[in-house]
Amino acid sequence: MDVIADSEARLSWVLAGLAGLVGAAAFTVTGGYFVTFMTGNAERGVLGFFTDQPTMARAAIFITLSFVGGVVVASLCRRHLWVNHPHGATVLTTFALVVASVVDLIMAGWDAPQVEFVPILFVAFGIGALNTSFCKDGEVSIPLSYVTGTLVKMGQGIERHISGGKASDWLGYFLLYFSFVAGALIGGLVSLVISNPQMLVTATVISAVVSTYTYTVADRTGVLG
Structure with a gap:
């Protein structure tokens, strides 16, 4: 993140905010499941x-498997179907959320007191897919919901700044973290x-x-490339 406010960074803030918002939605409408x-x-x-x-332990295991499944499916699609269309990760996330919403409405109805667990698996799948939005050389370059890693990199950047570096060494990671928290808020x-x-x-x-x-x-301007 040498360039703090380039188009890729700005888009990452938007998608990190989306991840935070979806995570908050899942957490607040269930018994506290993390997606x-x-x-x-x-x-x-x-x-x-x-x-x-x-029960919570088994739920956590299934959510993790769904999350990884989203990463795998999105990565396969990116390699074989979305070669020139990296926007597909966000589309897959939306599709997963649509399925989750429909399944929940069928299972529980519009005025249910709580979202069912099965739809949450689709939400976790969508978040996993969303995390593949930014890739370089087949690896994720900006993990949108991996807040722990973002904070570690931010801390290292602060150390570099203190040791003679510049604010850009950590500010980009802070803004990514802030965007995720803002989405959750x-x-x-x-x-x-x-x-x-x-x-x-x-x-x-x-x-x-x-x-x-x-x-x-x-996608048309090549931001996600």
């Missing part, structure tokens, strides 16, 4: 069996106004808007 925090799911998947929470505020299934639908609509942007603007 962006795979470190937490890894620990919960193990420790839940030792703390009399086997917006999701939390929205959850205070609308009910649980409607929250998932709202996240889907926002994702569709972002996907439209990546398709009509970012």
Whole structure:
């Protein structure tokens, strides 16, 4: 992130915000499931069996598998189908959220007190796919929901700045982190106004808007290349 405010960085902030918002939507409308925090799911998947929470442990394991599945499917599509269309990752995320919303409405209805677990698996799949939006040489260059890694890089950048570097060594990572948190904050505020299934639908609509942007603007200008 040598250039803080180039087009790729700005788009990463938008998508990180989307990841934060979707993560907040899933967390607030369920019993506290994480669809962006795979470190937490890894620990919960193990420790839940030792703390009399086997249901949460199994849920964490399935969410992790769905997340990885989203990464794998999006990566396969990127290699074989989206060679010149990297916007496909965001489209796949939106498609997964649409499926999640439809499945939840079928299972629980519009006014249900809580979103069902099965739709959350599709949400996790979508977040996994979203994380493949920025790739270089077959590897993710900007992990959108990997906040731990972002903070580590930010901390290292701060050290470089202190040791004679410049603010750009860490500011880009801070803005990526801030965007994710801002998205989560917006999701939390929205959850205070609308009910649980409607929250998932709202996240889907926002994702569709972002996907439209990546398709009509970012992809055509080569931002995601």
